[in-house]
Amino acid sequence: MPLDGQGQDVGSEEEGGGKEHCHTAWTAAASSSMWLYFLFVCGGVMAALYALWSWLIPAVVQYNPLLVVLWHDIIVQRVLNFLTGSTQPQRILKAVQNNATWGDAESVIATIDNYCRRKEWAMNVGDDKGPILDSVVSEVSPKVALELGTYCGYSTIRIARLLSPGSCLITLEFNPDCAIIARQIIAWAGLQDRVQLLEGPSKDLIPQMKESFRVKSFDFVFLDHWKEYYLPDTKLLEECGLLRKGTVLLADNVICPGTPKYLEYVRNSPRYESCYFKSHLEYTKVEDGLEKSVFLG
Numbered sequence: 001m002p003l004d005g006q007g008q009d010v011g012s013e014e015e016g017g018g019k020e021h022c023h024t025a026w027t028a029a030a031s032s033s034m035w036l037y038f039l040f041v042c043g044g045v046m047a048a049l050y051a052l053w054s055w056l057i058p059a060v061v062q063y064n065p066l067l068v069v070l071w072h073d074i075i076v077q078r079v080l081n082f083l084t085g086s087t088q089p090q091r092i093l094k095a096v097q098n099n100a101t102w103g104d105a106e107s108v109i110a111t112i113d114n115y116c117r118r119k120e121w122a123m124n125v126g127d128d129k130g131p132i133l134d135s136v137v138s139e140v141s142p143k144v145a146l147e148l149g150t151y152c153g154y155s156t157i158r159i160a161r162l163l164s165p166g167s168c169l170i171t172l173e174f175n176p177d178c179a180i181i182a183r184q185i186i187a188w189a190g191l192q193d194r195v196q197l198l199e200g201p202s203k204d205l206i207p208q209m210k211e212s213f214r215v216k217s218f219d220f221v222f223l224d225h226w227k228e229y230y231l232p233d234t235k236l237l238e239e240c241g242l243l244r245k246g247t248v249l250l251a252d253n254v255i256c257p258g259t260p261k262y263l264e265y266v267r268n269s270p271r272y273e274s275c276y277f278k279s280h281l282e283y284t285k286v287e288d289g290l291e292k293s294v295f296l297g
């Protein structure tokens, strides 16, 4: 009996064990297929988000000035700052160090354009308006040039690489974090000897140009700092006697974000002869352009 009982007991245990084993195998199979399904859904969601982030939204917003600023300058930049623990100028410097040839200005320009077209938009004058800037600089062939607003040094490099030996470019930047990066990018392009980067607000530095930096007058001025300063700084340059008959002012972003007061001034003042070069806001399809204004004295 005990044997039978034991035998019966063993038999029923084996049966129970088999059922349990079967049940466990089913649970394992079900949970692994649930996992596979979960991973598949997550992968799909990630792929869709990536396509939205890197292709669909940029393709849609590139036609609208407000959406461009909202998406690229506010959302994407903040997300990348948060995820990478770095600033946009630091990321641009890294792209230059990883991809551009040391001492080769053209390769620095191409690297920055490539990075800003493919990875993240930045407020450089860019590769659409860049050739217009190049042609005006080449035509003027300035001995002494001024740039208002350096950011990472992209336009500084575009201008400085076209200067003849003995010429120089003074560039002003009031954000010290940008100035640190710009110095390194300008050095990477091999142009540090032709460029003097001054840190501080234009309204304080412009009046010091004659005494502290021995500038008689500028042959060329590139205006590309915050748009509300274009007009007051132009008037300051006039008051300080830093414009001579024939000085060429070239102003970026006169349509987007726009500089209506400056445009009204240079287009209506008898002291300037002004013309517009139509193009696009950097790395987008939004209309923007450069205003070239020759100071008549």
Ligand SMILES: C[S@@+](CC[C@H](N)C(=O)[O-])C[C@H]1O[C@@H](n2cnc3c(N)ncnc32)[C@H](O)[C@@H]1O
Binding pocket: 123, 124, 125, 126, 148, 149, 150, 151, 152, 153, 154, 155, 156, 172, 173, 174, 175, 178, 200, 201, 202, 203, 224, 225, 226, 229
């Ligand atoms: C549009 S970004 C310059 C882009 C640069 N010119 C390029 O194309 O590569 C404008 C820069 O001007 C600087 N800035 C704005 N207002 C300024 C001022 N009043 N004085 C000096 N720097 C200024 C900002 O900190 C910013 O880095």
Ligand SMILES: [Mg+2]
Binding pocket: 123, 124, 125, 224, 252, 253
């Ligand atoms: Mg600009």
